[in-house]
Structure formats: structure tokens, C-alpha cells
Amino acid sequence: MKLTSAGLGKTELDAVIVGMKKVDDVILLAVDVTKPTKWHTRMGLQEKDLRILAWQILKPGNFWFIIRSLLSKQK
Secondary structure, eight states: OEEEOGGGTTOEEEEEEEEEEEETTEEEEEEEEEESSOEEEEEEEOHHHHHHHHHHHHSHHHHHHHHHHHHSOOO
């Protein structure tokens, strides 16, 4: 995945999801940044975040893009 940060200017970070698990009342999403530096980051997704994410995924344009991605050959 590609990430950007306002604090890093126009620098684009390459990252990969390395894990996800429920801890207490949040879902922890672990992401390793691989370029231009190496960082291990964690994001805590709360119920409100998960509701927003789920509704965004269910939007037709997003949903069909995800389905096509799941069914296509991996690059």
C-alpha cells in the first residue's frame, strides 16, 4: 500500500499489512513501512472507525473494485 504524511512533505511510503487482531475494544492493524525507511506502526480501529470503513467498503464502486481484486491474479 502507499501512505503519505503531511509531516513528510511529498514523500510517499511503501507499506504492507502484517497483522490484525482484536485487543480489548479495538482492532489493532499492524503495518510495516518498507520504503524509504523501515517502521512498524499500529493503528487502533475503534467501533466508529469500523462502521465508517464497512460502509465505505459497501459503496458499489469500492465493493466491485475489491471483488475484482480478490478474483484477479496477484501482481
